[in-house]
Structure formats: C-alpha cells, structure tokens
Amino acid sequence: MTFLQQLPIVFGALNVGFLQTLKLFGITLVGALPLGLIIAFGSMSRFRPLSIVTRFFVWIIRGTPLMIQLLIIFYFPSMALGQPIWGSGENGRFAASAAAFIINYACYFSEIYRGGIQSIPVGQLEAGQVLGMTRGQIFVRIMLLQVIKRIVPPVSNEIITLVKDTALARIIALQEIIWAGTAFLKGSQGISGQVWPLFFTALYYLVFSGALTLLFGWVEKRLDYFRG
Amino acid sequence: MILLEVNNLQKSFDGSAVLKNISFSMEPGQVLAIIGSSGSGKTTLLRCLNFLETPDAGEIIVKGQKLLGGASEEQIRKNRLHFGLVFQNFNLFPQYTALENITLAPSLLGLGSKQELRDNAMRLLEQVGLRQKADFYPYQLSGGQQQRIAIARALALRPEVLCFDEPTSALDPELTGEVLRVIRGLKNKDNTMIVVTHEMEFARSVADVVIYMADGVIEEMGTPEEVFEHPRSEKTKAFLRGAASVL
Known part of the structure; x- marks a missing residue:
C-alpha cells in the first residue's frame, strides 16, 4: 500500500479515536467543574470533620498518578465484588475512564476554586452582609464573577492539560486517538509497523489546544471590564 | 424620643475584652462621633451594631425593639437592615x-x-x-x-442609623474634604449617624454627642464642647493633647 493509499485509512481511524478523546474531555469538564466546587466548599467547611476528610481525599487523589487511579477504578470493583460494575466493552471502559477523570480533575479544580474564593477580600462579603443579602446572594451576585475572573488563567491551564491527559485512558484500552495511532504500529486495516500515524496524533491535540487557548483569551477579555 | 439604645454591650476576642459594658443612647437625627486611639474598640462597636460581630452580652434596642438574641441567620439579616455601614476601604x-x-x-x-x-x-x-x-x-x-x-x-x-467606620482614613488628604462634606450634608437632612473618626475638627463641628473610647470603655461622653473643651478624664486630656500635637 502506498502512503497516499494509507492516508485516508489512517485519518479515518484517528478521527474516530479523536472523537472518543473529545467525549472523555467533554464529560470530564461537565462533571469535574461543578464537582470541584462542591469539594472546594467541603474543604473550606467550618465543620472540621468534613474539611479534614475532604482535604485528605484531595491529598490522596492529587498525590497518586492518574494512571494508577484509572487502573484501580476499572479493576478494583470487579476484584472486590467478584463482578465488573462498568459494563463490558468500550462503553464500560469509557464509563470507568470518565469516573476516574472526573474525580481527579474535580480535586484539582477544587483547589483552584478554594484559592480563588479565599483571595476575595473579606470586605466584599461584609459589604453584602450589611446590605442585608443572604449567603447565596452574596456568593452568586458578589463573589462568583470576581472569583471566575481570578481563576480563568489557572483553570485554562488545567483544561489544556486535560486535553492531553485523556491519552492516559489508553492504560485500560479506551480507544482514544493514541490507541488508534498505536494500532497501525501493531497492525490494523492492512497497515502495520507504521509509527507516523502516532506522530500525526500530536497535530489533533495541537489544533484543539489552540482553539481552547483562543476561547480562554476571549473569556479573559470579556471579564476585562472591571478590576478587582 | 430614643431611637437607639445600647446597654452593657460586651465583646471579647480570645479572652481579651475589647468592649466592656458599653452603654449609650441616641435620639433621631443626632450625630454621634466616636473618637479614640487604635485598638480602643471603636470599630468593634460599629461591627457589633451591624451584626458583623456577635456581642457576648448586652442589648441593642432600636425604637424599643430589642435586636439581640436573634440567633437565626434570617433574624440577623433583618437586624442588620436597621443599620447601614460605610467601610474604611469602601468595599464597592x-x-x-x-x-x-x-x-x-x-x-x-x-x-x-x-x-x-x-x-x-x-x-x-x-x-x-x-x-x-x-x-x-x-x-x-x-x-x-x-x-x-x-x-x-x-x-x-x-437605614435608621448610618454608621461610618473611619470613612476618610484610607483617603489621600486632599480627598477627605469631599467625603466629609457629604456626611455634613446628611446631618442637615436629619439622618441619624454614628461616625468613628480620627478627624477631630470634623467631630467637633458635626457631632451632637462625642464619645471618647479607651481600652474598651466609654471614657468620656458629652457634647463636643464638653469633651473637647472641658474633658474630665485624664485619659481624654492626654489623648486630645496627643491629637492636637499631630495637627
């Protein structure tokens, strides 16, 4: 097979793999961004047992490799219960990957949120209080936008890392783009021993990260109208 | 008629008493200036009135209605609406x-x-x-x-009582005048106000009542003339001498 004949086959396979990459990326954000806020509130709780347990959990998750967490989440339930809980095939692997990524990224986001919330001067809270606002109103109407403005850069950083971290799901054989590229090394659809498809995957990541960088730049600009 | 009555207000932080039995009352339209050195409890008093701090003991009574004792968050929120607070650093x-x-x-x-x-x-x-x-x-x-x-x-x-916590302390000297003018204008509109301030001249000319606080107690209370011209306590005299020597 000539290179030109290989090209459409490789692109087709990489596209399918990248779709899986995007799905994992998307569901991780949808789950981890809000879950991170809940964890942040837990770690800031004035109820000591809750904050201690939450911080301990965050320490465990941030202190161990995501790759190991993927393996534990995928294999441990079936070892402990004697039967798999994630379902079979690609769907099961995706569910386990999503769970691992959401938990892992929520912990990182929670620390960014906590830093953002705690960096808002206490005077803002007190100004809301003396104006008769409820805790919820103070958080939503006063704190939130100021916190968002402060955390856009670190959250962007984390999200761009996530784009590439999705490749770790390959350890439990999730068929994302790196897995799709590796297939042509081992042999697939009549192509084998080829490493260039794997090199090619970098372009997908690069273009997608570029688009995200533009998006975050736009968000930062939108929040430029005030200071503080 | 009494608008605000504060009885035996007490507050301590980590065992050290910041407010010791503070009592005073105000009539509608009055301006009360609170002076005193840093750490004398002036700001804590304002924060207690606005329920940013919870007093350990004592009563806050507005128009005959006792405000303390409402432990629920909803009650505290309602209590706060009797008072307004202007912060030292604006907090816009x-x-x-x-x-x-x-x-x-x-x-x-x-x-x-x-x-x-x-x-x-x-x-x-x-x-x-x-x-x-x-x-x-x-x-x-x-x-x-x-x-x-x-x-x-x-x-x-x-608010029934508008409180100012050193409203000009964070300002460059040339900007204090415009803020003090606004506060003076509010007095002419019969607002009831408590002003914690280091501006002695302002306190003297605007206040109906001046309180000098030291170490958590009201050391001296009276008309501006009484406090500034004929202070009875030695502490007040020393403080006013110190303040005058700065000017």
Whole structure:
C-alpha cells in the first residue's frame, strides 16, 4: 500500500479515536467543574470533620498518578465484588475512564476554586452582609464573577492539560486517538509497523489546544471590564 | 424620643475584652462621633451594631425593639437592615457600575420597581455629587468618589442609623474634604449617624454627642464642647493633647 493509499485509512481511524478523546474531555469538564466546587466548599467547611476528610481525599487523589487511579477504578470493583460494575466493552471502559477523570480533575479544580474564593477580600462579603443579602446572594451576585475572573488563567491551564491527559485512558484500552495511532504500529486495516500515524496524533491535540487557548483569551477579555 | 439604645454591650476576642459594658443612647437625627486611639474598640462597636460581630452580652434596642438574641441567620439579616455601614476601604463591588452598586441590594430585597430603584439611586448620586459618574466602574473613580458612592449605597436601604467606620482614613488628604462634606450634608437632612473618626475638627463641628473610647470603655461622653473643651478624664486630656500635637 502506498502512503497516499494509507492516508485516508489512517485519518479515518484517528478521527474516530479523536472523537472518543473529545467525549472523555467533554464529560470530564461537565462533571469535574461543578464537582470541584462542591469539594472546594467541603474543604473550606467550618465543620472540621468534613474539611479534614475532604482535604485528605484531595491529598490522596492529587498525590497518586492518574494512571494508577484509572487502573484501580476499572479493576478494583470487579476484584472486590467478584463482578465488573462498568459494563463490558468500550462503553464500560469509557464509563470507568470518565469516573476516574472526573474525580481527579474535580480535586484539582477544587483547589483552584478554594484559592480563588479565599483571595476575595473579606470586605466584599461584609459589604453584602450589611446590605442585608443572604449567603447565596452574596456568593452568586458578589463573589462568583470576581472569583471566575481570578481563576480563568489557572483553570485554562488545567483544561489544556486535560486535553492531553485523556491519552492516559489508553492504560485500560479506551480507544482514544493514541490507541488508534498505536494500532497501525501493531497492525490494523492492512497497515502495520507504521509509527507516523502516532506522530500525526500530536497535530489533533495541537489544533484543539489552540482553539481552547483562543476561547480562554476571549473569556479573559470579556471579564476585562472591571478590576478587582 | 430614643431611637437607639445600647446597654452593657460586651465583646471579647480570645479572652481579651475589647468592649466592656458599653452603654449609650441616641435620639433621631443626632450625630454621634466616636473618637479614640487604635485598638480602643471603636470599630468593634460599629461591627457589633451591624451584626458583623456577635456581642457576648448586652442589648441593642432600636425604637424599643430589642435586636439581640436573634440567633437565626434570617433574624440577623433583618437586624442588620436597621443599620447601614460605610467601610474604611469602601468595599464597592468592582463588577458593578456606581449605579448598580446602589441598586443591587434594594432590588434583591424587592424594595421597588426597577425604574423606582433607578430613580432613587440617581437621586442619591445627585446628593453625593456624582450623578455624572453613574455608569462608571469603581476602578475608574478616585477614592473619595468611591467612598461617596459607598455612602449612597448605604443610604439606598434607608437605614435608621448610618454608621461610618473611619470613612476618610484610607483617603489621600486632599480627598477627605469631599467625603466629609457629604456626611455634613446628611446631618442637615436629619439622618441619624454614628461616625468613628480620627478627624477631630470634623467631630467637633458635626457631632451632637462625642464619645471618647479607651481600652474598651466609654471614657468620656458629652457634647463636643464638653469633651473637647472641658474633658474630665485624664485619659481624654492626654489623648486630645496627643491629637492636637499631630495637627
């Protein structure tokens, strides 16, 4: 097979793999961004047992490799219960990957949120209080936008890392783009021993990260109208 | 008629008493100036009145209604609305314009239609001389202008007692005048106010009653003339001598 004949086959396979990459990326954000806020509130709780347990959990998750967490989440339930809980095939692997990524990224986001919330001067809270606002109103109407403005850069950083971290799901054989590229090394659809498809995957990541960088730049600009 | 009555207010932090049996009362339209050195408890007193701190003991009575004892968050929120507080560092909300800073709380409390609240806010801006700055964000305003917006924001909820916590201490000297002029103007409109201040001349000329606080107690209380011209306590005399020597 000539290179030109290989090209459409490789692109087709990489596209399918990248779709899986995007799905994992998307569901991780949808789950981890809000879950991170809940964890942040837990770690800031004035109820000591809750904050201690939450911080301990965050320490465990941030202190161990995501790759190991993927393996534990995928294999441990079936070892402990004697039967798999994630379902079979690609769907099961995706569910386990999503769970691992959401938990892992929520912990990182929670620390960014906590830093953002705690960096808002206490005077803002007190100004809301003396104006008769409820805790919820103070958080939503006063704190939130100021916190968002402060955390856009670190959250962007984390999200761009996530784009590439999705490749770790390959350890439990999730068929994302790196897995799709590796297939042509081992042999697939009549192509084998080829490493260039794997090199090619970098372009997908690069273009997608570029688009995200533009998006975050736009968000930062939108929040430029005030200071503080 | 008594508008505000404070009885035996006590507050301590980590075992050290910051307020020891503070008692005083105010009539409607009166201006009370509280002077005293740093750490004398002035700011803590204001924070107790606004329920930013919970007093350990004592009573706060507004128009015969006792405010302490309401432990629920909802009750504290209601209690706070009797008082307004203007902070030393303004604490305007940076993401809102001057106008929005003023209308935010009234609209959340449902105090009127959008148009009514806007009109009222514009009147308040007029009153503090900043009508033309309605659509400016805090960072676009000078410290003195920000503080005047903060005063308008506090006035929008029509508090029975408006408190000022060293309203000019964070300002450059040339900007204190405009803020003090606004506060003076409020006195002429019969607002009841408590002003914690280091501006002795201002306290003397605006206040109806002056309290000198030292070490958590009211060391001296009386008309400006009594406190400034004929202080009885040695501590007050020493403090006033010190303040005069700075000027």
